[in-house]
Amino acid sequence: MINIILRIINSGYSLFKEEKIVTIVNIGTTILISFFIWIGILSFYFFNQMMIFLQERLDFSIYFKKDVNRDEIVKVQKILANFPEVNEVQLVTQEEALQKFQKEVKTNPIIFRALTQLKTNPLTDYLIVKADNPEIYSKIANYLEKSPFKVNIDYTTYFENKEIIQKSVTLSNKLKVLVSFLLLIISIFSGLIIFNSILLSVYSQKENIEILRLIGASNWFIRMPFFFYVFLFSFIGYIISLMFLILVLENTNSFWQGILSNFKPTAFIYDNFIYLNGIILLVLIEINFISTFLALEKYLKI
Amino acid sequence: MIILKNITKIYSQNTIALDNISFEITSGEFVLLIGRSGAGKTTILKMLRREEDPTKGNIFYKNKSLLELPRRRLMEIRRKIASIFQDFRLLNNKTVFQNIALPLEIVGLSRKEIEKQVLHVAERLSLKKKLNQIAKTLSGGEKQKVSLARCLVGKPEVILADEPTGNLDPISTFEIIEILKNLNKEGITIILATHNKEIVDSLKTRTLTLENGRLVRDENPGSYALL
Numbered sequence: 001m002i003n004i005i006l007r008i009i010n011s012g013y014s015l016f017k018e019e020k021i022v023t024i025v026n027i028g029t030t031i032l033i034s035f036f037i038w039i040g041i042l043s044f045y046f047f048n049q050m051m052i053f054l055q056e057r058l059d060f061s062i063y064f065k066k067d068v069n070r071d072e073i074v075k076v077q078k079i080l081a082n083f084p085e086v087n088e089v090q091l092v093t094q095e096e097a098l099q100k101f102q103k104e105v106k107t108n109p110i111i112f113r114a115l116t117q118l119k120t121n122p123l124t125d126y127l128i129v130k131a132d133n134p135e136i137y138s139k140i141a142n143y144l145e146k147s148p149f150k151v152n153i154d155y156t157t158y159f160e161n162k163e164i165i166q167k168s169v170t171l172s173n174k175l176k177v178l179v180s181f182l183l184l185i186i187s188i189f190s191g192l193i194i195f196n197s198i199l200l201s202v203y204s205q206k207e208n209i210e211i212l213r214l215i216g217a218s219n220w221f222i223r224m225p226f227f228f229y230v231f232l233f234s235f236i237g238y239i240i241s242l243m244f245l246i247l248v249l250e251n252t253n254s255f256w257q258g259i260l261s262n263f264k265p266t267a268f269i270y271d272n273f274i275y276l277n278g279i280i281l282l283v284l285i286e287i288n289f290i291s292t293f294l295a296l297e298k299y300l301k302i
Numbered sequence: 303m304i305i306l307k308n309i310t311k312i313y314s315q316n317t318i319a320l321d322n323i324s325f326e327i328t329s330g331e332f333v334l335l336i337g338r339s340g341a342g343k344t345t346i347l348k349m350l351r352r353e354e355d356p357t358k359g360n361i362f363y364k365n366k367s368l369l370e371l372p373r374r375r376l377m378e379i380r381r382k383i384a385s386i387f388q389d390f391r392l393l394n395n396k397t398v399f400q401n402i403a404l405p406l407e408i409v410g411l412s413r414k415e416i417e418k419q420v421l422h423v424a425e426r427l428s429l430k431k432k433l434n435q436i437a438k439t440l441s442g443g444e445k446q447k448v449s450l451a452r453c454l455v456g457k458p459e460v461i462l463a464d465e466p467t468g469n470l471d472p473i474s475t476f477e478i479i480e481i482l483k484n485l486n487k488e489g490i491t492i493i494l495a496t497h498n499k500e501i502v503d504s505l506k507t508r509t510l511t512l513e514n515g516r517l518v519r520d521e522n523p524g525s526y527a528l529l
Contacts (some may be wrong), residue, residue: 003407003410003411003412003413004410006413007407014395014396018395207391208393210391211391211392211393212404212408213380214351214353214380214385214391215380215381215384215385215404215405215408215452215456216377216378216379216380216381216405216408216456217377217404217408218374218377218408219373221407221408
């Protein structure tokens with residue numbers, strides 16, 4: 001067994017060494033395809049972060065009538081906090097609401113003066129509901145509409161924000177579908193490019209393959225060194241592309257932060273380093289293996 | 303040992319390469335296949351190693367049909383029916399040692415056993431000093447010897463030699479024919495395709511003459527003059 005493994009490694013490495021130009025082309029193709037895959041993944045991440053950024057700025061507020069007891073509001077807060085996908089239900093008291101409003105209108109002297117002249121606090125307690133998925137807001141609105149708390153509620157901002165919430169949900173879903181479609185197209189094209197590139201390596205070895213067949217070599221005896229060769233150039237190509245990608249992203253961090261403050265591609269790569277790289281490398285090697293298998297078939301018919 | 307029964311090979315556009323050919327070769331024979339270019343010599347050798355299949359007829363090796371062999375058994379047969387070619391078919395970027403060792407690597411022998419057997423064959427064919435040389439740097443005669451060594455290391459029962467001296471000078475030709483004669487004396491069946499008159503006349507052995515894909519003469523000993 002050890003002899004067979006050594007022979008596979010040795011012959012695969014010989015292919016790598018002897019077919020220099022073909023190997024350079026194959027490494028180049030792998031680098032290019034790894035970049036395509038990374039661009040797809042980072043686009044997915046970018047759109048995701050963009051949606052989080054937008055959704056963080058959308059909330060669903062519930063304003064209660066002036067005579068409603070705070071205990072009643074806390075009860076609603078607890079019920080809503082138990083809704084699935086709801087991250088947080090924050091109670092903003094009448095006093096906090098006033099402070100917040102005063103801060104917001106500080107630069108507007110007319111409103112600020114009118115507010116200070118009032119002897120009483122015109123604002124009421126309210127709840128702010130935050131969720132990852134804005135679709136939950138419509139469910140909460142429906143729930144409140146049918147609940148016994150309806151009589152305590154003055155108004156909600158859901159209907160004011162409804163359009164923008166729905167648009168953001170639709171946009172998010174459409175972007176995800178688009179990126180998934182792009183990733184699929186990239187995968188198909190990558191497969192074709194890799195297949196052609198491997199076809200080139202196999203073609204450059206066709207005489208040797210024929211000789212091996214004529215002296216009684218089995219299909220696997222011929223295939224295995226090619227598989228090792230493919231593994232070798234895929235791995236090297238991928239490592240080069242990853243190093244280059246990180247180098248570029250590290251030096252353009254501030255640029256990306258300027259576009260979208262929560263888009264941190266290097267942090268995303270480092271946080272998911274083993275998982276992401278493992279998956280991409282596995283997919284890349286698998287595409288290469290299938291391509292090698294298919295490219296060799298023609299020459300193994302002798 | 304080898305039986306060809308009513309073999310016909312028709313290529314596309316109705317080109318008849320072989321036309322109803324039948325003959326039998328017994329173990330240990332030295333048989334010459336002669337005929338002009340395109341007569342069908344190479345096609346017969348290709349069929350004997352199942353590089354090509356006949357359109358009609360059957361080929362038997364040790365009473366088993368070669369055409370019905372599963373792929374795995376076919377590879378074993380190719381180790382028993384070894385071949386040498388006019389263009390040598392060596393792995394040109396590999397050393398002489400690596401080329402000779404190939405059939406042994408295929409069967410998965412240990413490094414030590416491979417070295418032992420390669421050295422033995424190399425010594426026999428005076429290739430010991432060339433073992434580390436890259437195949438493409440050898441002369442034609444040396445390349446053909448390496449090709450023969452690669453056959454021998456697999457302990458073949460039959461050697462199919464397709465114009466093995468076609469690219470060689472007279473001295474190398476003589477040397478290769480002498481080696482083939484000696485191997486035949488040791489019991490290996492040799493089927494040699496050639497159109498070299500001197501070889502045919504000097505060997506004085508069974509000769510099958512092909513003409514336009516048909517077997518026109520089967521004589522022992524044969525003569526080129528009859529062509």
